[in-house]
Amino acid sequence: MSKRRDELRKKVERGQARARGESVPGLSPNPASNLIMANAIVRTGSILFRRAVEKRMLKGRYGKDTAQSIVENQGMGTTLAGMALSRIAARSSTGAVVVGTGMLAKTLYDRRQSKKAQAKGDAELLEKAAKD
Structure with a gap:
């Protein structure tokens, strides 16, 4: 444990964390x-x-209506993939570069395969919307 954390913990135990008598901002008095x-x-x-x-x-x-159905019927895999990518990108600049590069590569690939990708994407989204 770091020295700074130990000092702060001791202050909290002694009741000295808020020496100036300031109230804790927020809904609860518990930070x-x-x-x-x-x-x-x-x-x-x-x-x-x-x-x-x-x-x-x-x-x-x-x-x-179709857009609403598509958004509401997203699978767990899609949700988890998006969450994982956003966490990786948010943790470090290297992660952001890796995720951004991957997105750029996917975009360029899809543009090169535009007709096939558009038809495939439409089919996937409409299939998800029809699961209602």
């Missing part, structure tokens, strides 16, 4: 609870924003 609540709020907002963006991107091509 750990506030972090948990903030994390839940941010993640919920992120999920809602992501869904709205996905629907907006698909709506122009497939229509409102």
Whole structure:
């Protein structure tokens, strides 16, 4: 354990962590609870924003109802792959470069294979939408 962490832990045990008598900002007087609540709020907002963006991107091509069906019927694999890629990209600049390079390579490959990729992508999305 680091020296700084040990010092802070001792201060907390002695009640000296808030020497100036300042209150803890947030909904709860417990800072750990506030972090948990903030994390839940941010993640919920992120999920809602992501869904709205996905629907907006698909709506122009497939229509409102079909776009909604596609977004709601995404499989666990698609969700986990997106989550894994975003975590890798967010942890380090090397991860961001690797993920970005992979996305660029996939985009260039799809553009080169545009007609085949477009037909395949349409078929996959419409198949997912039809699972309702």
